[in-house]
Amino acid sequence: MFAGVTMYVGTRMRPVTDVIADAMDTDNPSVAFDFMDHLLNFALDCPREQRLYIRNVCNKIRSRHGRRQFLAAPTSEANQPATPQLNNNNVPACLRTREAEELWQKLREAGFINPGSYALAEGVSDNQATYIAAAMGSALKLQHKWKPFIELWNIVNMPQLAHNWQEVGRMPKDYKLIDKLLDE
Numbered sequence: 001m002f003a004g005v006t007m008y009v010g011t012r013m014r015p016v017t018d019v020i021a022d023a024m025d026t027d028n029p030s031v032a033f034d035f036m037d038h039l040l041n042f043a044l045d046c047p048r049e050q051r052l053y054i055r056n057v058c059n060k061i062r063s064r065h066g067r068r069q070f071l072a073a074p075t076s077e078a079n080q081p082a083t084p085q086l087n088n089n090n091v092p093a094c095l096r097t098r099e100a101e102e103l104w105q106k107l108r109e110a111g112f113i114n115p116g117s118y119a120l121a122e123g124v125s126d127n128q129a130t131y132i133a134a135a136m137g138s139a140l141k142l143q144h145k146w147k148p149f150i151e152l153w154n155i156v157n158m159p160q161l162a163h164n165w166q167e168v169g170r171m172p173k174d175y176k177l178i179d180k181l182l183d184e
Contacts, residue, residue, distance in 0.1 A: 001053055007042040008170070009035070016042070020057050029065040036061050041164060044127045045173060091118050092148035094140065103136055106181045112174075118152060127172035129153055130161040135182040 002016035009019055016039075023035035036058045043054040062068065094100070095118070107113040112132060114121050120129055129149070137145025146158045155161075165171055 009038050023061050032061050045125050095148050126155050130158045131172045139182050
């Protein structure tokens with residue numbers, strides 16, 4: 001699935017398959033979990049199928065080192081992640097202002113948000129969603145910029161994702177377009 005694909009581990013590029021093999025082969029749990037951390041950060045920008053594969057690999061690494069597996073996300077009958085129906089009742093009030101609606105419309109037109117709703121469009125990564133939340137929070141001058149978006153999209157690790165960009169210096173895909181849309 002990842003033949004020929006490389007990723008950053010620390011400051012150098014390595015094939016994803018080598019990182020997975022090294023994480024599985026090491027006897028040192030702290031080294032394995034360090035590799036797993038890099039894999040999970042890499043997975044945030046991957047399509048759903050690849051994210052699920054990496055999650056399964058990380059579960060095997062955790063099991064091999066005597067740790068419990070990650071808990072599965074709740075799913076609907078169609079085995080898709082359960083997402084609440086989005087309407088004005090479950091969108092925080094600070095995200096329903098006239099100014100916010102103008103920003104939502106720009107994001108809908110650019111394909112980041114589903115038309116007629118507040119749901120993320122198919123293919124928008126958690127990193128991109130977090131970047132959108134940070135940019136909208138700044139544009140709307142929200143006092144608590146993460147909380148309304150965590151409630152809306154159920155991405156609970158937004159602050160950690162934003163911290164990772166600053167630490168690694170690797171911005172989410174399309175961040176310049178998001179800046180342009182929300183700065184206008």
